[in-house]
Amino acid sequence: MPTYILGISALYHDSAAVLLCDGVIVAGVQEERFSRLKHDATLPVRSAKWCMDRVGITAADLSWVVFYEKPLRKFERILSTSVATFPRSWAAFPRHMRAWLGDKLWLRGNLCQAFGVPASKVLFCEHHLSHAASAFFASPHENAAILCVDGVGEWATTSLWRGRGTQIEPVSEVRFPHSIGLFYSAITAHLGFSVNEGEFKVMGMAAYGQPRFEAEMNKLLRLESGGGFSLDMDYFSWHWHPTQAASPKLSELLGAGRFPGTAFTPRLAAEGASESEIEVSQRFADLAASAQAQTEAAMLHLVRHAHTTVGTDALCYAGGVALNSVANNRIAAEGPFDHVWIQPAAGDAGGALGAALWAWHAVLGNPRGPAMTRTDIGRETPNATTREILDDLGARYADVGEEAPERAADDLAAGRVIGWMNGRCEWGPRALGYRSILADPRKPETRDAVNVRVKYREPFRPFAPSVVAESAATYFDIPAAAAAPSRFMLTAGGVKDGARESLGAVTHVDGTARVQVVDAASSPAYHRLISRFGEHTGVPVVLNTSFNLKGEPVVSSPVDAMASFVRSGLDLLYIDNFRVERPK
Amino acid sequence: MSESQPSKMETMLMRFGTAGALLAMLGRGGRWWMVPLVVVLLIVAVGLLFLQSIHYVAPFIYMVF
Amino acid sequence: MGWLRRCYLTVASEFSWRVPGRPQRLLGAFALAERGSMLDMFAAVEATKRRDMRKKYFHHGLDEGRHALIFAERVRAFGLLGRAEAAMEDSGQLLEAGIVGGQTLFERLGEPEFMAFVYVAEADAVEQFNVYLDRGLPDDATQAQLRAILKDEVFHVTYSRTEVDKYRKDGLPMDATMRKIRLRRVWERWLRFSRDFGSFTSGIWLSLLYFLVLGPFRLFGRLEAGGWHPVEGRAGDALALARSEG
Numbered sequence: 001m002p003t004y005i006l007g008i009s010a011l012y013h014d015s016a017a018v019l020l021c022d023g024v025i026v027a028g029v030q031e032e033r034f035s036r037l038k039h040d041a042t043l044p045v046r047s048a049k050w051c052m053d054r055v056g057i058t059a060a061d062l063s064w065v066v067f068y069e070k071p072l073r074k075f076e077r078i079l080s081t082s083v084a085t086f087p088r089s090w091a092a093f094p095r096h097m098r099a100w101l102g103d104k105l106w107l108r109g110n111l112c113q114a115f116g117v118p119a120s121k122v123l124f125c126e127h128h129l130s131h132a133a134s135a136f137f138a139s140p141h142e143n144a145a146i147l148c149v150d151g152v153g154e155w156a157t158t159s160l161w162r163g164r165g166t167q168i169e170p171v172s173e174v175r176f177p178h179s180i181g182l183f184y185s186a187i188t189a190h191l192g193f194s195v196n197e198g199e200f201k202v203m204g205m206a207a208y209g210q211p212r213f214e215a216e217m218n219k220l221l222r223l224e225s226g227g228g229f230s231l232d233m234d235y236f237s238w239h240w241h242p243t244q245a246a247s248p249k250l251s252e253l254l255g256a257g258r259f260p261g262t263a264f265t266p267r268l269a270a271e272g273a274s275e276s277e278i279e280v281s282q283r284f285a286d287l288a289a290s291a292q293a294q295t296e297a298a299m300l301h302l303v304r305h306a307h308t309t310v311g312t313d314a315l316c317y318a319g320g321v322a323l324n325s326v327a328n329n330r331i332a333a334e335g336p337f338d339h340v341w342i343q344p345a346a347g348d349a350g351g352a353l354g355a356a357l358w359a360w361h362a363v364l365g366n367p368r369g370p371a372m373t374r375t376d377i378g379r380e381t382p383n384a385t386t387r388e389i390l391d392d393l394g395a396r397y398a399d400v401g402e403e404a405p406e407r408a409a410d411d412l413a414a415g416r417v418i419g420w421m422n423g424r425c426e427w428g429p430r431a432l433g434y435r436s437i438l439a440d441p442r443k444p445e446t447r448d449a450v451n452v453r454v455k456y457r458e459p460f461r462p463f464a465p466s467v468v469a470e471s472a473a474t475y476f477d478i479p480a481a482a483a484a485p486s487r488f489m490l491t492a493g494g495v496k497d498g499a500r501e502s503l504g505a506v507t508h509v510d511g512t513a514r515v516q517v518v519d520a521a522s523s524p525a526y527h528r529l530i531s532r533f534g535e536h537t538g539v540p541v542v543l544n545t546s547f548n549l550k551g552e553p554v555v556s557s558p559v560d561a562m563a564s565f566v567r568s569g570l571d572l573l574y575i576d577n578f579r580v581e582r583p584k
Numbered sequence: 585m586s587e588s589q590p591s592k593m594e595t596m597l598m599r600f601g602t603a604g605a606l607l608a609m610l611g612r613g614g615r616w617w618m619v620p621l622v623v624v625l626l627i628v629a630v631g632l633l634f635l636q637s638i639h640y641v642a643p644f645i646y647m648v649f
Numbered sequence: 650m651g652w653l654r655r656c657y658l659t660v661a662s663e664f665s666w667r668v669p670g671r672p673q674r675l676l677g678a679f680a681l682a683e684r685g686s687m688l689d690m691f692a693a694v695e696a697t698k699r700r701d702m703r704k705k706y707f708h709h710g711l712d713e714g715r716h717a718l719i720f721a722e723r724v725r726a727f728g729l730l731g732r733a734e735a736a737m738e739d740s741g742q743l744l745e746a747g748i749v750g751g752q753t754l755f756e757r758l759g760e761p762e763f764m765a766f767v768y769v770a771e772a773d774a775v776e777q778f779n780v781y782l783d784r785g786l787p788d789d790a791t792q793a794q795l796r797a798i799l800k801d802e803v804f805h806v807t808y809s810r811t812e813v814d815k816y817r818k819d820g821l822p823m824d825a826t827m828r829k830i831r832l833r834r835v836w837e838r839w840l841r842f843s844r845d846f847g848s849f850t851s852g853i854w855l856s857l858l859y860f861l862v863l864g865p866f867r868l869f870g871r872l873e874a875g876g877w878h879p880v881e882g883r884a885g886d887a888l889a890l891a892r893s894e895g
Contacts, residue, residue, distance in 0.1 A: 036688045045751030060588070072606045072895030079625070080618060083870035086863055093863070094855035098848060101629035102636055108602060108894060109595040114751075116589050119598055123891040155873070159880075170880035175873040222875070230875020239872065305877075363891045389694075392703035559695045563707070567714060602894060609895030617869040624862055628855070635847060640840055642847040 003364075004061055006051065006115065007356025009068040009130070009348050010043045011104060013196060013320075014429075016349035017047035018377075019055065023360045023369050027051040028377040028427050030349050033556040039196060040553075043114045044352075050379060059116035066123045066359045068130040068351030071107045073154035075100055077176055085240035092242040123363065125355040127153025128319070129161075129168065131343070134354030135316035136163040137361050139341035139484075140371035145310035147302060150319035150347075151181035158228075158302065158319075162310050166361040166368060171309060177239035178231045180298055181320050183221050186236055186245035187291040191284055192258035195245065202288045203326055204461040207510035208266040209285030211293035216253050221294050227305025229298050258284050264460055268509050296327045300334060307336040314339040318354070322346035323429065325492040325514045332482035332491060340481045344375050344488035345428035353427075374522045375488065376434050378425025379556050383577050386558045390578060393562055397580040405525045408574050409532035412440055412542060416571035417450055419547050421561045422525050423576070425554070430489040431546035432516060433466060433526030435554045437570065440533075441465050441543040444504040450543065453569025456550045462514065464489055465506035466544040468530045469519040475499040475541060476515045489516035505543050516544060658780040666787040673727045676791075680720035686770070687713035692753040697760060705808055709767075712801040719794050726790065761816045765826045768809035769834070775802050 007018040010031075018028035029051065031044035052058060078096050082089045103110070111122050125133070131148040146161035146168065157179035160171040184202070185195045193201045211217075223229050233239065237247040251257060265273035266285040273281070299321070306315065315337040322328065323346050332340045343350045360366050390397050400407045404422070411418055417439045426432045437454055439446045441463075451457055466489075467475055477494040478486050485491050492514040495507045506513050520527040534540025547561070548554045549568060555561045558575050565573040566583060573580040590598065603626050610618050635642055665675045690710030694703050755763050778795050781787070817823040883890055 036691070043751075049751070066891075070893070070895055072602070072609050075606070076610065076613070076615065076618070076895070079621070080615065080870055081872070082859075083618075083621070083863055083866045084872045086867040086870065087860070090856065090859055093859045094852040097625065097628075097855050098632070098851055101625060102632045102851075105606075105629065106595075106599050106602060106633075109590065109598045112590050112595070112598075118588065119590055119594070120892075123888075124894050125891070160877070170882055172877040172879045174875065174877060177872060178875040224876050226876055228876035233872065359891065363887045365887075388700070389703070392700045393694075393707050394704055557695060559691055559707075563691050563710060563714075566711060605893060605895050609893075617866065621862065621866055624858070628858065632851060635851070639847050640843055642843050642850075 001061070003063045003360075004055075004057060005064045005066060005356045005359050006048055006062050007066050007068065007352040007354070007359075008044060008048070008111070008115070009351035009355070011041055011107075012069075012348055013041055014039050014347060014349040015041050015044040015047070016345070016352040017044040017051050018352045018356050019048075019051035020356045020360055021055060023357075023366055025353070025372065025377050027054045028353060029379055029425065029556075030553075032553040033379065033425060036553060036560070038551060038553045043110065045114050048115055062115075062117055062121065064121055064123055064359050065111060065115050065117050066125055066355040067107065067111060068125055068348070068355040069127045070124050070154055071104060073126070075105055077152075077155050081176065081239050088237075089240040092240060095242050123355075123359055125351075125358045126156075127351065128156040128159040128173070129170075129358060130351035130354035131318040131346075132159065132161045132163070132168050132316070132354065133358035133362065134343040134345070134350040135318035135322075135341060136161075136168060137357035137368065138343055138353065138372035139314070139316050141312075141314040141316060141339065141341060142368070143312050144314040144316045144341070145306040145312050145337070146316045146318075147306050148317070148319040149180055149299070149302065149321040151185065152176045152179055157181065160302075160306050160309065162312075163316060166365060168358070168362055174228055174230075177233055177236070178229065179238075180221070180229070180295060182236070182238050182245060183231060184291065184295055184321065184324075186238070186250065187287070189245050190250060190254065190257040191288060192260040192262065194260075199320075199324075201458060201461055203292060203324060204458070204508070205264065205285055205288035206292035206326070207289075207462075207508050207512070208264075208268050208460060209282065209287070209289035211290040212286050213254065213290035214293070217290050217294035219253065220250075221298060223298060223301045227301065227308070229301065254287060255283065264458065269460065292324075292326065295321070295324060296330050299324075299327045299331055303331050303335040303337065313337060314341065316341045316343075318343040318346045318350060320347045323490070325490055326512070328485055329479065329482060329491040329493045329512075332485070333479035333493075335481070338481055339483075340485060341371075342485040342488065342490045343428075344372075344426075344430065344432075344490065346490070347429060350428065373487070375426040375428060375432050376424040376523075377427050378434075380424040381558050381576070386575050386578060389558045389562070390575075390580065394583075395562065395580050396583065397578045399577055400579045401577050404574055404577055404579065405529035406532045407579055408438070408572075409529045409536065411572055411579075412438055412529075412533050413536035415440060417446070417453065417569075419555075419561060419565050419568075419570045419573040420529075421547065421555060421558070421573070421575045425556050428488065429546075430464075430516075431544060431554060432489060433518060433523050433529075433544065435547040435556065436466075436544045437547050438529075439463075439505065439543040440537070441503050441506045441541050442537070442539060446505040446543060450505075450545065454549070455545060460509075462508035463506050463543050463545050464514040464516060465503060465541045466516040466518050466526070466530060467541045468527055468534065469517050471534070471540045472515070472517045475503065476513065478515065478517070483517075486515060486517045487519070487522070489514055491515070502539050503541060506541070654776070655780065658777055659784070662781055662784055662786055666781070672787055673724050676720050676724045676727065680717045680724065683713045683717035683720060687711075687717060689754045693755040693763065696753065696755045699760060702760075702812075709805055709808075712805070716798050716801070719798065723791055723794060761813075761821050761823070762826055762830070764809055764812045764816065765823060766830050768806065768813050769827055769830050771802055771805040771809060773834075775799060775806055778802070 002022045005020040009016050015031040029047045031047045032040040034046040082093045128148045132146040136146050144163045146163050148159045155175045156173040158174040162169045188198045188202050235250045238245045266281045420436045420438050426434045482491045492512050495513050500507050518527050546554050665671050687710045690706045693706045
């Protein structure tokens with residue numbers, strides 16, 4: 001009987017379950033893909049069940065269930081922070097204690113009940129160690145510095161580790177309340193976006209501004225000579241306020257925050273706005289640019305410190321901040337490491353994978369396996385089941401068999417916007433060609449069409465391109481160190497001067513693009529699709545955005561896909577072998 | 585039965601283990617001063633868990649007090 | 650019992666539509682409820698063994714999704730943009746809807762009882778909306794939308810009743826099932842109230858505890874300083890350390 005390890009992340013942001021069979025990833029999925037509740041944080045019961053069903057085992061066959069955090073340490077942090085911020089923490093304390101004393105503290109029993117295992121099989125990995133393991137053990141590197149940067153786990157908000165073979169040793173950490181992730185979230189809230197959702201919008205907004213608030217940002221987030229950083233906590237309130245990240249002082253320093261949903265009309269996208277409106281928007285754009293620049297500076301500072309301290313040529317990197325693709329590009333281009341490897345599910349969901357890998361390698365001492373090159377470890381549906389569902393729903397469809405990628409490319413070349421669901425769902429927050437909305441990347445109008453008909457996103461958010469590996473260098477400047485993360489759409493680099501004209505829909509206002517490089521070995525169907533599109537148009541690039549409607553998680557089953565298709569303005573839907581047309 | 589889901593009794597015993605681990609961790613981390621506070625909170629937790637287990641009559645219980 | 654419910658709805662409708670701030674909350678709750686039942690219906694499409702029902706569930710789900718958007722738009726019209734956005738975007742608020750203990754409503758109830766549930770819930774909604782319309786509440790624009798939604802709801806009531814009748818003909822005790830569902834809906838409402846009440850009172854106790862017990866400890870509590878702190882690995886048996894929650 002092989003050793004089955006179930007990794008679990010839950011109860012904070014994005015819950016997920018991952019199943020390892022003798023150290024090999026056999027299945028991994030976020031609970032939101034089943035429950036259809038975005039960022040669902042409940043214990044991933046359905047995900048775990050699906051993982052086990054897929055390989056035909058039951059809970060009795062599991063050797064270990066590994067949770068991605070040490071709950072007691074987190075409780076200690078919350079309690080001692082409440083004490084240290086007395087009496088300002090009066091509103092947060094009852095909320096935290098109700099949740100912890102009544103439920104979260106007793107996690108061991110809850111895990112046993114939810115996943116049907118005895119207490120002796122339950123293990124706990126530290127939050128940042130889970131992140132570290134998700135980056136290091138999934139990477140091809142035997143020796144690496146490991147950096148994790150996020151909001152907060154137990155105490156650490158930033159941590160540095162040394163990875164050697166099957167062991168990860170701690171080096172140092174920056175502790176709560178000093179946190180780059182929470183700093184970015186506070187700015188996100190100040191700019192009128194919801195936290196954990198709007199961070200990417202800030203990144204998109206930043207391209208419209210100039211970082212002219214450098215002095216203010218230096219006041220908020222100081223880079224220290226010892227290679228670390230600290231925040232001026234007077235401006236923030238996440239350590240004592242139940243819901244708000246910024247204290248009123250932040251508005252005194254940066255000016256009033258943006259009201260959610262207000263039109264954004266900076267100078268580069270003014271579109272008939274009045275001068276005063278432009279000025280207001282421009283200030284927000286400049287704030288976003290300044291916060292982004294400060295984050296990038298802080299990341300470079302941390303990465304340089306990691307290099308001096310650990311002294312390897314490879315960096316493994318994870319944590320929510322590692323989803324900041326613009327900062328990642330600078331780490332790769334300007335940082336001291338020759339190789340950078342980033343976990344595709346860099347956020348909390350990835351902790352499920354890290355916790356499981358940590359148990360297999362570091363606790364049980366098993367040797368390393370091949371690196372993670374594919375992200376399609378999620379749910380799939382057999383063609384027969386899909387056909388049955390399409391028949392039952394009365395869909396107008398054709399079975400195009402194995403030709404689906406080519407047919408889809410033909411449709412794209414004809415100017416259609418398509419929903420593309422192929423094979424197993426990808427791991428992590430980015431759509432990587434398994435659950436994507438695809439369109440022609442060449443004309444800027446396509447971007448508006450996708451926005452108006454499907455995504456209903458703010459117009460200042462760019463769409464990403466996917467390019468075949470063979471042509472990546474023709475269109476994009478990708479730093480050599482970023483070869484691995486660019487496979488997972490984790491870096492945003494420059495679009496080559498000559499190529500911007502032909503990539504109007506995916507080039508951001510600052511001339512960058514969050515590119516995904518697609519190789520034939522790890523994504524064969526998607527590679528065929530893009531290649532064929534290239535044969536038609538001379539541009540082997542497609543516009544790729546996640547296949548979901550606003551406020552919903554990425555689709556995972558044929559029913560999700562059909563429901564999103566019918567409710568959106570997509571021209572066509574591909575589900576594996578089937579080409580579905582719009583209902584008449 | 586050790587290979588399956590724990591019983592209610594076992595879950596209860598597990599909670600004692602968790603409480604002990606919590607206190608031990610505070611000692612290890614040098615936060616001795618938190619021990620009395622945590623003891624008080626653990627007593628509160630017993631009350632909270634009890635009320636949760638009979639939450640469907642909670643309003644009446646509070647009326648009695 | 651029908652007259653009792655109608656009395657309650659009449660009084661509640663005055664309260665919900667005329668007290669400032671309440672209409673937004675009610676409409677927001679409708680938006681969330683509709684979105685929740687959209688998810689329930691789509692989950693039923695996937696889970697059902699009755700292939701003839703798939704299309705009905707699917708269209709029912711599409712209707713509910715459309716209604717959710719209409720209600721969210723109405724919240725905005727009443728002038729509370731932030732919360733409407735939150736209601737539509739923050740699915741954390743939706744966690745109550747349908748899915749309990751990892752099971753969808755359909756999986757929990759099974760098909761006949763699910764159908765009875767749909768019938769009872771939809772009939773209740775129709776009754777509730779009719780009370781509003783009869784009383785001319787709240788305003789013309791919202792009434793027009795309510796009427797449009799009612800048309801869909803009547804279809805939902807009709808098809809679910811047909812199915813319930815079929816099950817009854819097949820010898821299933823559908824009347825008992827529906828009584829059970831009605832009772833459970835009241836019971837669940839009580840539980841929700843009871844839980845909210847419990848949270849409220851435990852909040853008061855915990856606040857008291859905060860000021861009386863936590864205060865003195867303030868002398869010891871310090872926030873951590875910024876910058877790097879060196880970390881030592883813990884010595885000991887790897888598996889024993891991994892078992893520890895702290």
